Amino acid sequence: MKELQHLNKYFLKYKSRLLFGILITIIARIFLLFTPQLIRKSINVVDDYRNGLVTDMTIVKTELFENILYIIGAALVAGVFTFLMRQTIINVSRFIEFDLKNEIYQQYQKLSLNFYKKNRTGDLMNRISEDVGRVRMYAGPAIMYSINTFTLFVIALIYMYNQAPKLTLYTVLPLPILSIAIYKLSKEIHKRSTIVQEYLSKLSTFTQESFSGVSIIKAYGIESQTSANFDSLSTASKEKQLSLVRVQALFFPMMVLLIGLSNLLVIYVGGMQYINGEIESLGTIAEFIIYVNMLTWPVATVGWVTSIIQTAEASQKRINDFLKLVPEIKNNSEAPSVIEGHIAFKNVSFTYDDTNIEALKGVSFTVNQGETLAIIGKTGSGKSTILDLIGRLYDISSGQLFVDHKAIDQINLKSLRDSIGYVPQDAFLFSDTINNNIKFGKEDATNDEVIQAAKYAQVHDNIIGFNQGYNTVLGERGITLSGGQKQRVSIARAIIKAPQILLFDDCLSAVDTETEEKILNNLKKVTKGKTTIIVSHRVSSAKNANKIIVLDDGKIVQHGTHESLIQNPGYYKDLYLKQSSEKV
Numbered sequence: 001m002k003e004l005q006h007l008n009k010y011f012l013k014y015k016s017r018l019l020f021g022i023l024i025t026i027i028a029r030i031f032l033l034f035t036p037q038l039i040r041k042s043i044n045v046v047d048d049y050r051n052g053l054v055t056d057m058t059i060v061k062t063e064l065f066e067n068i069l070y071i072i073g074a075a076l077v078a079g080v081f082t083f084l085m086r087q088t089i090i091n092v093s094r095f096i097e098f099d100l101k102n103e104i105y106q107q108y109q110k111l112s113l114n115f116y117k118k119n120r121t122g123d124l125m126n127r128i129s130e131d132v133g134r135v136r137m138y139a140g141p142a143i144m145y146s147i148n149t150f151t152l153f154v155i156a157l158i159y160m161y162n163q164a165p166k167l168t169l170y171t172v173l174p175l176p177i178l179s180i181a182i183y184k185l186s187k188e189i190h191k192r193s194t195i196v197q198e199y200l201s202k203l204s205t206f207t208q209e210s211f212s213g214v215s216i217i218k219a220y221g222i223e224s225q226t227s228a229n230f231d232s233l234s235t236a237s238k239e240k241q242l243s244l245v246r247v248q249a250l251f252f253p254m255m256v257l258l259i260g261l262s263n264l265l266v267i268y269v270g271g272m273q274y275i276n277g278e279i280e281s282l283g284t285i286a287e288f289i290i291y292v293n294m295l296t297w298p299v300a301t302v303g304w305v306t307s308i309i310q311t312a313e314a315s316q317k318r319i320n321d322f323l324k325l326v327p328e329i330k331n332n333s334e335a336p337s338v339i340e341g342h343i344a345f346k347n348v349s350f351t352y353d354d355t356n357i358e359a360l361k362g363v364s365f366t367v368n369q370g371e372t373l374a375i376i377g378k379t380g381s382g383k384s385t386i387l388d389l390i391g392r393l394y395d396i397s398s399g400q401l402f403v404d405h406k407a408i409d410q411i412n413l414k415s416l417r418d419s420i421g422y423v424p425q426d427a428f429l430f431s432d433t434i435n436n437n438i439k440f441g442k443e444d445a446t447n448d449e450v451i452q453a454a455k456y457a458q459v460h461d462n463i464i465g466f467n468q469g470y471n472t473v474l475g476e477r478g479i480t481l482s483g484g485q486k487q488r489v490s491i492a493r494a495i496i497k498a499p500q501i502l503l504f505d506d507c508l509s510a511v512d513t514e515t516e517e518k519i520l521n522n523l524k525k526v527t528k529g530k531t532t533i534i535v536s537h538r539v540s541s542a543k544n545a546n547k548i549i550v551l552d553d554g555k556i557v558q559h560g561t562h563e564s565l566i567q568n569p570g571y572y573k574d575l576y577l578k579q580s581s582e583k584v
């Protein structure tokens with residue numbers, strides 16, 4: 001129960017609803033327990049008439065009529081209160097589920113990239129959906145059934161004990177067995193349903209991948225192999241389902257068997273006691289039979305609830321493991337600041353802690369506010385890493401990184417990120433309209449601004465060529481853009497934000513050189529006064545920059561301007577000569 005203590009703050013938040021729910025549960029049970037007593041009284045009055053203790057038929061009829069009315073009344077009141085009980089306690093569990101999901105989501109947002117690399121997406125999704133769902137079972141049904149069982153049991157036992165103490169003992173004797181049996185069964189059901197869930201998610205991952213990779217499957221002609229893999233996976237899944245169903249099928253027969261046993265015991269022991277004169281009336285036996293039936297389900301739930309709590313505890317532990325994580329990238333300054341865009345790397349080194357790859361080794365350079373820096377270098381030389389460090393997606397391992405002459409980790413994180421427009425290497429677009437994808441950079445942008453940004457990114461003509469224009473939906477439900485179109489929409493998204501620092505990570509690689517030229521010319525207009533860093537494999541993207549650095553294996557091996565670099569032998573000149581000859 002230690003892990004579940006995390007929920008206490010939510011129980012406190014909803015304490016009045018919860019207390020109201022508990023009160024209602026108690027009232028509902030009290031009314032429910034009137035019925036057995038009224039039935040006993042009804043049977044007794046009939047018995048008394050038959051034995052000649054009551055001779056007036058009208059007295060019998062009146063009492064029976066009154067009892068029937070009371071039974072209906074009590075059932076109605078109990079029904080209404082049971083409805084309210086669910087409306088309060090189960091609702092509270094839904095509120096807690098909502099709060100917990102939000103809490104986890106907020107935490108996910110705070111955690112750094114490293115966290116996402118260490119944990120699989122499926123696992124993150126599971127904790128926010130499946131695990132929260134299991135915890136909800138504790139916050140709602142488990143609590144409701146526990147109160148229900150406790151109240152019913154205590155009140156019923158008092159009534160029963162007052163009527164017939166010995167019979168009470170025999171009646172409740174089989175109930176713990178029922179409880180233990182249900183507990184064992186619930187655990188087994190849970191174990192098997194977890195396996196079923198695992199197989200279901202394997203199946204859905206498999207189908208999702210084969211749909212996304214359908215072009216590869218068809219191109220390689222491996223449909224039959226894929227079908228065979230699917231077949232074996234779904235057969236295994238079916239077998240797990242069947243094994244779950246087998247155990248589930250035991251649940252109700254077992255309950256019926258144990259209820260039957262208890263009933264037999266009441267009739268036998270009660271009958272003997274009636275014959276011996278230990279019990280005054282037949283009505284008591286009828287009353288006890290109803291109690292047994294009433295108590296069976298609540299007692300069975302003790303076993304069920306125990307297994308729910310154990311499962312919830314395990315799920316909450318998995319959730320707490322993530323909630324307890326401290327984000328690696330911390331905001332060390334509450335005061336927002338205006339970023340001007342001066343960037344200085346001083347002997348910066350950086351090692352990715354998961355792979356231990358030292359991506360940057362003692363890198364130093366400066367970009368003044370409003371300048372453009374181009375970074376050229378072989379693949380894997382550390383170019384993207386530089387951009388990631390400027391956006392503080394990672395913190396440097398050693399050296400110093402200054403923005404506006406201030407250590408980057410001492411700048412308000414939101415201000416820093418607000419001032420950056422980043423176009424990643426793999427353009428990511430949401431399954432939404434093109435308009436909204438561009439607006440993502442500036443939510444309150446007008447349509448004119450969106451169009452202007454798209455024009456600067458040289459993608460406007462493509463967009464208006466689609467039937468729905470800017471309202472064209474992208475992604476799974478919509479159309480697929482070409483690699484170059486995606487890159488340009490992604491550039492428009494950065495441009496519309498008009499940030500002080502623009503980071504372009506090889507984002508023109510999929511456009512032809514003519515379009516590249518046009519975009520670069522447009523960028524000159526939009527990036528006026530802004531600090532711009534362009535990562536590229538092409539000299540054409542770098543040549544107009546104020547400064548160019550050439551990276552090799554995490555180190556700066558050349559730096560200068562286009563003019564100076566083409567004068568000196570080295571990677572840049574070789575690249576320039578190679579790419580110039582390709583153009584010809």
Ligand SMILES: Nc1ncnc2c1ncn2[C@@H]1O[C@H](COP(=O)(O)OP(=O)(O)OP(=O)(O)O)[C@@H](O)[C@H]1O
Pocket residue numbers: 352354355357358359377378379380381382383384385386425506
């Ligand atoms: N997220 C990461 N986790 C671990 N190692 C990484 C990560 N990203 C990059 N690396 C490693 O760091 C080194 C530098 O990578 P980086 O992406 O900065 O190079 P790059 O110059 O941008 O390459 P490319 O031109 O192919 O995009 C590479 O060896 C790469 O394998």
